[in-house]
Amino acid sequence: MEITALRKRGWSISAIARHVGHDRKTVKAYLNGERQPGVRQKTTVDPFDQFEPYVRQRFTDDPHVWATVLFVEVAELGFERSYPTFTRALRARDLRPHCEACASSKGRAHVDIDHPPGEEIQWDWLELGDTPWGTKLYVLVGALSHSGKFRAWCSDSDDQAHLIVGIHEILSRLGGTPKRWRVDRMATVIVPGSARVQRSFVPVAKHYGAGVDPCPPRHGNRKGVVEATIKFITQRWWRTARIDSLEAAQVSLDDFSVNVGDLRRRHGTTSTVAELAATEQLLGLPPVAYPADVTVTRKVADNALVSVWGNHYSTPPGLVGTDVGVRWRFGSDTLDIVSPAGSLVVSHRVAPRGAHRTVRLPEHTAALEKVVLGEFNSDRPCPTKPNRPPSDAALAIAAEIVGDQAAASPVIDLAVYQRVIEGGEAS
Known part of the structure; x- marks a missing residue:
């Protein structure tokens, strides 16, 4: 305020600098608006600068992504500062987009409830x-x-x-x-x-x-x-x-x-x-799980397999394309596949969840091979270079079309082609 007032009175920059005890370049920068009072000029490069475009793009893709998630991502990219430094940069640069719906939500009164360990x-x-x-x-x-x-x-x-x-x-x-x-x-x-x-x-x-x-x-x-x-x-x-x-x-x-x-x-x-x-004393679990009966519906694929929990189990090929039920008692090592009518089709040993195994019975394999092989055709393909002139029936139809003209055999008149060629050259 003082240097601005002195400048308005007609003081020179040098005189103002001597009066306030600062360098001429500093006084000139304040008068030209290049610097602001209370804001120190950076002497080093902000390490967040190179990561700002990535953070802006992430906020464009997902305005509600957590700062902790972004911090992990930029740390993997090479950001070496602390999490408070990262969040301070987000606030200072106002990077997170405003969401009116979230900003208008209000909290409710609450009280902290004491929870004893293991309770x-x-x-x-x-x-x-x-x-x-x-x-x-x-x-x-x-x-x-x-x-x-x-x-x-x-x-x-x-x-x-x-x-x-x-x-x-x-x-x-x-x-x-x-x-x-x-x-x-x-x-x-x-x-x-x-x-x-x-x-x-x-x-x-x-x-x-x-x-x-x-x-x-x-x-x-x-x-x-x-x-x-x-x-x-x-x-x-x-x-x-x-x-x-x-x-x-x-x-x-x-x-x-x-x-x-x-x-x-x-x-x-x-x-x-x-x-x-580690301080919570939990009760021990029973030796076996509660025998819950789990039922899910699955469609039989073209290869007569049913996908269940990351594994595939075989069925008879006649069920391809139909919805079947898969029944499993929790804790049991077998599962049952039932038909749409509810009758048992086959039982399989349960493979570990997510093991990507194919459990196929030999009889199902043989039946599927029989169906697939039965659809093959062993006949030779039609010949591509035969000599098959118009048949008598075709010639009879041709005679009806042309009327009195003889239709015993097609007549090729080269003069017709000559006229076409000459007409094309003329055009």
């Missing part, structure tokens, strides 16, 4: 419709309320049988079960419109020795641990996951849960999720 696990489904392989993906998420440690199970259905399978798979990955299971009012566990546990689910909870606690109506934040975990999985894993099948999704998600999820810092503490989870 509770929260369950919920994550439904993903836009998958690379074209079918809907259901992810069952189980998160320990005290530590926040989670594991997840990928499924192609969210019915009760697949829920039971997912619960056992997740508890096996966690190494045990807490005393209480917290669920929202999913119809496969809780009777709709009440707080009663479904009669078909009661034996499941008894089998694992756990109690079931439904969330209060319209209080989804009561299971905020699993809700935050689902948001974390969606933004940090699913949004950038490179997968092409349900089986690949499971492998990727297991790796993400251990190498990323367990290394998070638990909110409000200096401990990681894995460190807090």
Whole structure:
């Protein structure tokens, strides 16, 4: 303000510089608007400059991508500064696009609930419709309320049988079960419109020795641990996951849960999720899984195979193109394929999930070969250079067409060709 006022009074730049005790070039830069008060001029190159175009493009592709995800990506590209430096650059350059819908959302009042170690696990489904392989993906998420440690199970259905399978798979990955299971009012566990546990689910909870606690109506934040975990999985894993099948999704998600999820810092503490989870005393699991009966529908391919959980199982060739049922009792080493009418077609030994094995019975192989070979034609192809002049029948038809003219044989008049040629040259 002072140098501007002195300049308006007619002072020279040199006189102003001597008066304020600064260099002439500094005074001139302020007067010309090249510098601003309180903003120091950079003396080094900002290391974020070379990564800014990539970050801008990522925000153009996905305005809601998390900064933690972008930080991992730019770190792999060579960004060597810390995460706070990265986020400070995002804010200073205002790189994230504005979203009016998200900006207008408002939070709700909440209170932190104390969760003793080993006391509770929260369950919920994550439904993903836009998958690379074209079918809907259901992810069952189980998160320990005290530590926040989670594991997840990928499924192609969210019915009760697949829920039971997912619960056992997740508890096996966690190494045990807490005393209480917290669920929202999913119809496969809780009777709709009440707080009663479904009669078909009661034996499941008894089998694992756990109690079931439904969330209060319209209080989804009561299971905020699993809700935050689902948001974390969606933004940090699913949004950038490179997968092409349900089986690949499971492998990727297991790796993400251990190498990323367990290394998070638990909110409000200096401990990681894995460190807090080590203090949770979980109940042991029963020696065998609950025998849930899983049923899925599959279409028989042209090679008389049915695709189930990353493997292929054979059927008689007569079922090609039809929808068949696949029945499997969880924990059993066999699965049954039934016809559309419900009758048993064949039983197979179950291959490990995602093993990409083809299980084909010898009789199915022989039957398929018989069908395929029966469709082959061993006749020689039609000859391409025969001499077949017009037959008598053709000549008779030709005689009817030309009337009185003789039609015993075609007559080629070269004069006609000569006239055509001469007419073409004239034109």
